[in-house]
Amino acid sequence: MSRIGVFVCHCGTNIAGTVDVARVAEAMKAEPGVVFATDYKYMCSEPGQQMVKDMIKEHKLDRIVICSCTPRMHENTFRKMLKDTDVNPYMLEIANIREQCSWVHTDKEKATEKAIALARMAVAKVGRDFPLFTSTIPIHKKALVIGGGIAGIQAALDIADAGYQVTLLEREPSIGGRMVMLDKTFPTLDCSACISTPKMVEVSAHPNIELRTSCELEDVSGYVGNFEVTIRQKARYVNHDICTGCGLCETKCPTKVISEFNQGMSERRAIYKSFAQAVPAKPVIDPDHCRKLQEGKCGVCQAVCPLKAINFEDKDTTFTDTYGAIIVSTGYQLIQWQDLYPEYGGGRFKDVISGLQFERLVNASGPTEGHILRPSDQTEPKDVVIVKCVGSRDPKKGKSYCSRACCMYAAKHAHQILEKIPDSNVYVFYMDVRTPGKGYEEFYDRTRKDGANYIRGRVAKIYKEGGRLICRGEDSLLGRQVTVEADLVILETAMVPADGIGEVVHKLGIAMDADGWVQEAHPKLRPVETQTAGVYLAGTCQGPKDIPDTVAQASAAAAKVCGLFSKSEMETSPMTSKVDQSKCCGCGHCEVCCPYKAITLVEIDDREGPKKIRRTVASVNSGLCQGCGCCAAACRTGAIDLLGFTNDQILREVDALCQ
């Protein structure tokens, strides 16, 4: 017969305010197998834990139930506590009577009844618990960082500086991401390129960093400590081992292509470097526009290259490596506002531009060498309208979330215009101004003092009259229509996840939220981890954020990786799936639904009567298994059990609830 102890926590008044905790403890004393039950103010506190340990000794308890907050909060605390006792850490059940009871109810009588029912379930389950033991797996101390923006760069540098090997993967020909496109960074107005390009160079020169540009993630298998990653190196048609980046080829290439880096406001060649400070500082050929690759004629670059580095026969190649940890830092892009906002011209007006286009216009290395000129006629605008929240905070047309950085860079844009163009007028249409951050409110104040006119309201329509853009909107503070004539309109558009994030997420077996941002394991307590062990998050792939937050998160993710790499082996959770091969019919439905690719079908030797046969059954790789239980639910035969949540244990809980 099991000897169960039940410990009901008050959590101050968090639980005790709504649940009669003494009655819960009293009721549990009557449950079969319970030899001790009590309540206490803070069970997780030092004296609380000591009391539990003392009672285990005194009453010879062999398993315990803690009625407290969610197991996500303190299950590990109590498991650690049990390591000091004779009770196996997995002979523990948590009844969540806080989040699932006291916090969501007000009627004390009914809440107490519910708490008793939840406790009774846990007691029924703990009676069927059996000891589980952790095992260890070796860790391959090399990290993969996916995405070479500022987040990926920072994370890679931090890990490499700690002495571990890193591969930095970037699908574009150069690292740098969005930050290197920006002109100045708020609120200090540091030159963005001046603070990011040295880091890019550091990456390329760091002995512990293997930089892989023009590369994409092809396939991922394995598990924490031992990911097998296949990477596709896209054909560059330029042998970077030979090329010195002299740039002669670029000057001779006859094909002109719209520059992605300059946001469509200038041209590049078909053989190109994205920008002057690109890392690696060597060109690639854009096969979609190269005449030689498209039509078979030309080949000028090959002819002029003094080192014969051009190879039109270049093909995509793949290579595989083992990594212990992976950081996802795939970043963001701006929402395609043209499709969503026909009332702003839908892209028909050349002088209605995005914030990122403005960054290139005002940048000294941009298409206008830093002079703010209208794209339509290259004249200096005098009246500029800035529209915030285009696509953000607009659940009907765009995204319901706030993109966080736009209030500040709108203020920065206003400041830059007023500074560079004397006698200019800037009108900022806003819904709210959000400036939480060090020095942010001061910066916004300064911009208003500079003379920026902030108008609270949305712009309803932009149309062209003569050479000017007429912005009609509402001033909701004055409650009247306003019309502003502008020479240039800047739309501060929403951040959305970078294209292709879905595939990366799918390959890594991690989760996305409804908007496509990568899901963190816990929004407060595990913000840089994912539900897949060994995969971490950095930067805007997790949600909109500004540069300081991105860099901080990148360093946090790097710290997590370094923490993992500081040990040579790691403990794995024993709460994984287990297949009863005698029941398994090998239908493979578990294999299809496993999000972690932890299940494979294997052949085993078996007997059927006198006959020796080979039979197909499912097999779980416990290193990959994250204990989600999808397979156990999918198995019609009930041949799969999730240890710690066996079918038997769950049915006991249901029985207890239905008593």
Added chain:
Amino acid sequence: MSSIIEELQSTVKKLLEDGTVGYVIGWGATRFPDRTTPVFITRPEDAHKLVWNHYCVNGTAKYALDDRYPEKKIGIIIRGCDSRAVNRMIQDNQLKRENLYLIGIPCDGKENPVCEGCQHKNPLVYDVLIGTPVEEKINPDRFKEVAEFEKLSQDEKYEYWAKQYDKCIHCYACRNVCPACNCKECYADQYRVGWQGKQNNRNSNQVYGLTRAFHVGDRCIECGECERVCPMGLPIMRQTKKMLKDINDLFGDYECGLNDSRPHVLGEFDLQDRDEFM
């Protein structure tokens, strides 16, 4: 008809004589002119015992599951529905195609109400075809009965099914005959975990009905065998039809047991899946 029988018998005889198959599953006569019974022909000289008439209603494919590791190929005489049953069990990894020799016969419907709405009268897969293919029609009323039933209120529907399942006697005939019920050990037979109550009462009867429907719902080949064999006359197929209708409404055209390898929708994970319930 008689020429088909002759061709069938001679084909089977030859297959047994040359050792292509170990035995052949088909239909044989009984004492009653309007009944046939499944037969297992093991000797060439018994091939004449095979019949083919309006009363060949039993599904033939499921029997192969009793012999998953045969020494020689199993010959199965299959109609359209049987061929879908074969596909079902192959797609569920329970049978290997190379272990089967399929003798297909186009079928114009048998003494079985389910045949009226049949959309696949010709075998979808076979090694040899006896006779000539018959004309097939799309059944516009495939889900008519379910659609009518959906109009009832929730209480009325519950009352209806509660009364139906009050009749169930846990004989598990519907399970035994179903080609989608192909587990090695059925959950209902596992007494230790206690999934399925053995008592004959409303609760455990309904648990069986619901579990069965969910276990086979997205893999049902619509052969109607469950309903044909039910000794208590439960409209069992209406449950799986309801699930198939919902799947068709949610995920587009969906029929099981065809010659495609499309995974069953409820077990498949796809990023493009509809998820408005989230």
